[in-house]
Amino acid sequence: xxxxxxxxxxxxxxxxxxxxxxxxxxxxxxxxxxxxxxxxxxxxxxxxxxxxxxxxxxxxxxxxxxxxxxxxxxxxxxxxxxxxxxxxxxxxxxxxxxxxxxxxxxxxxxxxxxxxxxxxxxxxxxxxxxxxxxxxxxxxxxxxxxxxxxxxxxxxxxxxxxxxxxxxxxxxxxxxxxxxxxxxxxxxxxxxxxxxxxxxxxxxxxxxxxxxxxxxxxxxxxxxxxxxxxxxx
Amino acid sequence: xxxxxxxxxxxxxxxxxxxxxxxxxxxxxxxxxxxxxxxxxxxxxxxxxxxxxxxxxxxxxxxxxxxxxxxxxxxxxxxxxxxxxxxxxxxxxxxxxxxxxxxxxxxxxxxxxxxxxxxxxxxxxxxxxxxxxxxxxxxxxxxxxxxxxxxxxxxxxxxxxxxxxxxxxxxxxxxxxxxxxxxxxxxxxxxxxxxxxxxxxxxxxxxxxxxxxxxxxxxxxxxxxxxxxxxxx
Amino acid sequence: xxxxxxxxxxxxxxxxxxxxxxxxxxxxxxxxxxxxxxxxxxxxxxxxxxxxxxxxxxxxxxxxxxxxxxxxxxxxxxxxxxxxxxxxxxxxxxxxxxxxxxxxxxxxxxxxxxxxxxxxxxxxxxxxxxxxxxxxxxxxxxxxxxxxxxxxxxxxxxxxxxxxxxxxxxxxxxxxxxxxxxxxxxxxxxxxxxxxxxxxxxxxxxxxxxxxxxxxxxxxxxxxxxxxxxxxx
Amino acid sequence: xxxxxxxxxxxxxxxxxxxxxxxxxxxxxxxxxxxxxxxxxxxxxxxxxxxxxxxxxxxxxxxxxxxxxxxxxxxxxxxxxxxxxxxxxxxxxxxxxxxxxxxxxxxxxxxxxxxxxxxxxxxxxxxxxxxxxxxxxxxxxxxxxxxxxxxxxxxxxxxxxxxxxxxxxxxxxxxxxxxxxxxxxxxxxxxxxxxxxxxxxxxxxxxxxxxxxxxxxxxxxxxxxxxxxxxxx
Numbered sequence: 001x002x003x004x005x006x007x008x009x010x011x012x013x014x015x016x017x018x019x020x021x022x023x024x025x026x027x028x029x030x031x032x033x034x035x036x037x038x039x040x041x042x043x044x045x046x047x048x049x050x051x052x053x054x055x056x057x058x059x060x061x062x063x064x065x066x067x068x069x070x071x072x073x074x075x076x077x078x079x080x081x082x083x084x085x086x087x088x089x090x091x092x093x094x095x096x097x098x099x100x101x102x103x104x105x106x107x108x109x110x111x112x113x114x115x116x117x118x119x120x121x122x123x124x125x126x127x128x129x130x131x132x133x134x135x136x137x138x139x140x141x142x143x144x145x146x147x148x149x150x151x152x153x154x155x156x157x158x159x160x161x162x163x164x165x166x167x168x169x170x171x172x173x174x175x176x177x178x179x180x181x182x183x184x185x186x187x188x189x190x191x192x193x194x195x196x197x198x199x200x201x202x203x204x205x206x207x208x209x210x211x212x213x214x215x216x217x218x219x220x221x222x223x224x225x226x227x228x229x230x231x232x233x
Numbered sequence: 234x235x236x237x238x239x240x241x242x243x244x245x246x247x248x249x250x251x252x253x254x255x256x257x258x259x260x261x262x263x264x265x266x267x268x269x270x271x272x273x274x275x276x277x278x279x280x281x282x283x284x285x286x287x288x289x290x291x292x293x294x295x296x297x298x299x300x301x302x303x304x305x306x307x308x309x310x311x312x313x314x315x316x317x318x319x320x321x322x323x324x325x326x327x328x329x330x331x332x333x334x335x336x337x338x339x340x341x342x343x344x345x346x347x348x349x350x351x352x353x354x355x356x357x358x359x360x361x362x363x364x365x366x367x368x369x370x371x372x373x374x375x376x377x378x379x380x381x382x383x384x385x386x387x388x389x390x391x392x393x394x395x396x397x398x399x400x401x402x403x404x405x406x407x408x409x410x411x412x413x414x415x416x417x418x419x420x421x422x423x424x425x426x427x428x429x430x431x432x433x434x435x436x437x438x439x440x441x442x443x444x445x446x447x448x449x450x451x452x453x454x455x456x457x458x459x460x461x462x463x464x465x466x
Numbered sequence: 467x468x469x470x471x472x473x474x475x476x477x478x479x480x481x482x483x484x485x486x487x488x489x490x491x492x493x494x495x496x497x498x499x500x501x502x503x504x505x506x507x508x509x510x511x512x513x514x515x516x517x518x519x520x521x522x523x524x525x526x527x528x529x530x531x532x533x534x535x536x537x538x539x540x541x542x543x544x545x546x547x548x549x550x551x552x553x554x555x556x557x558x559x560x561x562x563x564x565x566x567x568x569x570x571x572x573x574x575x576x577x578x579x580x581x582x583x584x585x586x587x588x589x590x591x592x593x594x595x596x597x598x599x600x601x602x603x604x605x606x607x608x609x610x611x612x613x614x615x616x617x618x619x620x621x622x623x624x625x626x627x628x629x630x631x632x633x634x635x636x637x638x639x640x641x642x643x644x645x646x647x648x649x650x651x652x653x654x655x656x657x658x659x660x661x662x663x664x665x666x667x668x669x670x671x672x673x674x675x676x677x678x679x680x681x682x683x684x685x686x687x688x689x690x691x692x693x694x695x696x697x698x699x
Numbered sequence: 700x701x702x703x704x705x706x707x708x709x710x711x712x713x714x715x716x717x718x719x720x721x722x723x724x725x726x727x728x729x730x731x732x733x734x735x736x737x738x739x740x741x742x743x744x745x746x747x748x749x750x751x752x753x754x755x756x757x758x759x760x761x762x763x764x765x766x767x768x769x770x771x772x773x774x775x776x777x778x779x780x781x782x783x784x785x786x787x788x789x790x791x792x793x794x795x796x797x798x799x800x801x802x803x804x805x806x807x808x809x810x811x812x813x814x815x816x817x818x819x820x821x822x823x824x825x826x827x828x829x830x831x832x833x834x835x836x837x838x839x840x841x842x843x844x845x846x847x848x849x850x851x852x853x854x855x856x857x858x859x860x861x862x863x864x865x866x867x868x869x870x871x872x873x874x875x876x877x878x879x880x881x882x883x884x885x886x887x888x889x890x891x892x893x894x895x896x897x898x899x900x901x902x903x904x905x906x907x908x909x910x911x912x913x914x915x916x917x918x919x920x921x922x923x924x925x926x927x928x929x930x931x932x
Contacts, residue, residue, distance in 0.1 A: 115805040340580075575900055665900070
């Protein structure tokens, strides 16, 4: 089977979204890329998770041409492809309609960094895209969604803020592979929940101090990270 | 057994509401119709879901006359019958007291379309009925509930908006069969949750742009749909 | 074993609270009464639910004298006894710190009847007690809690409104036996959740029309009830 | 194995946080102390809970020197050590990012005592630390977090209020051993949830009357406690 190990990773990352309660029915989709071959593996459209196997995962090239697989890919494939083309370090993309992250996307409000849980994963607020114009919506909609995401990251580092809220729609997350993309989607949902609660408790709360935000992000990421177990070389 | 396959579908759709966390105790009821015979299969009243079998499903004609079954039908049967008579394309009806959809019904507030999750399923806001008058309540109450629903849909397409909130009561949903009616009830609960959260995050949020609403509804429904797997002919 | 069947009922009703997610650790307690003998069976204090057996259920007379059982009864026993003495038709009492009902008690706000789910079980708002005075708190506190509840019901029918919120504390519910008391506690939690959500959606919402409230209460209760299966005589 | 029984207690207390839904992925950490030997057992950093065994628990002295174990300790170890040094009666510390308690910490708002559930465990509001200065954050951050907690308790009794909210971060709880520390973290999350709901129902609610607060705390704690089963001597 073409790209069997990537398919397995992608299948597993999709199932992780189910286990963590981020998807209802067939909602959501995760993909992964093989950079050397320029091929993307993505969940098929509308197939129940409980029946999904590696064979169902669809292989596409970066232009969206299906290279392997009998099923239609997720209709959001063109959005994933835009992200892979623009963000050169990422290896996986996850899209969900998870309850609270989607609510922030619907509110068209960036998620401010209100605590260290957020700072551990996202080095700044989680941004929102600009709404698409009528002609973008009626044109190549899913591709335009990817373009709108990339426009937000012209001035932001996608490796330091691995998530975005698509206005009126839902979040997209990414990471160094499919598993990390799904993991970031789970974390995003959790910080979205807590940000909602926090603002109801204290509507005047200010974002976390920059120093504390940096401290937490950098103790988990980058060359001086000291969280978790040291990677053996 | 009369209409054994319809009974099975109806039983299964009722149990789906339980699995999805939409019902407490014996709350809720789903029915399905055999249009050729003009017969409706509906959950019995007040029987625990864990004991329910096909034999318990009650068969009624469209006038509410019990044709088969030893138990009383759900007391909401007359509401279901009104919907079957007025909405000629539907094959199933689901009624729940699910937590958030019921809260919107109690708030007597239509659920605005705030995002693409809503737009994927409902081609407009989910409407609320007018409150019943004292004489309607004291008269044939469950039938009058059905009449109030149909009045709302005089200017709306029930196939494009397969749900309604009965003011001060709870939602009714429908679909091409019992399974789809139950499925729509699950989706309705989910969008009701997200609409509540969205408004708490941003009380000034505007409904989704019409173009985006149309785009999402039409990519899943109608002749140009491209979501899910193509139906093999 | 003295009152073995009552003990079983009381044990089972206590476990129902656990299964329905109403209790954390050893919180909550349910009792039942044998009116002929004037004896009450109640959960012991501070025993883990997963270890609880019929032998642990404590038997008390109506004056609070322990008649059988090696363990201390729930410290709320004197409250239960006051309710049994004042409300002659009840056979069971349930006390929980369930999340939303307790939040309403803490808010010292009666739960208004905002929908038919409430009306199906409670024939009016769920009332709140007056706060106890310092001397009542420092005196026979648990008995005074019972007295405060009974004072609320001097002008209300405890059979038509089988629950109360003790101000700053939590709910007490009752019913014709221990199982019904626990069942009412589960329903109370559900309507408390929905009332909270409803008010966040629409802070101006008015209580359910009296006619609709009566209709729903009376279709489930009283001589003309037509909900559920007819009781065979 | 050094301190095998303490390791087991600490492992078990960490797993209790998982069972009670207080942790996501590898979030959270619980430690316990052997006062006689001056040694602390703590969860390792970033190890999945489902794979964790007694061997993974790290043993440190009170200066943070690792005495036994192959893995890095939780990065929050210096905070735990400060608490053990300052609060002489405690035997366990638990740190979580549980959803509602963390939201209160992010809101930088003390949790007021709004009901008897709170009063049963915490003899006053749950306080919030002062934010750290930039130099404290950039210096020995985790130790400074412990210092900030101890500063709050200069005028409070840590045995009567076994929890604190670290501003912009999350809660720390403690108790006479690791199990009680974890138990208090579970209770804190529950009262944090209920305090949030209570304020949304009634934004004008006042803290519980002092007499009632004292009554509940003292019926569970101290020499006149009468809740639970008497300890056999």
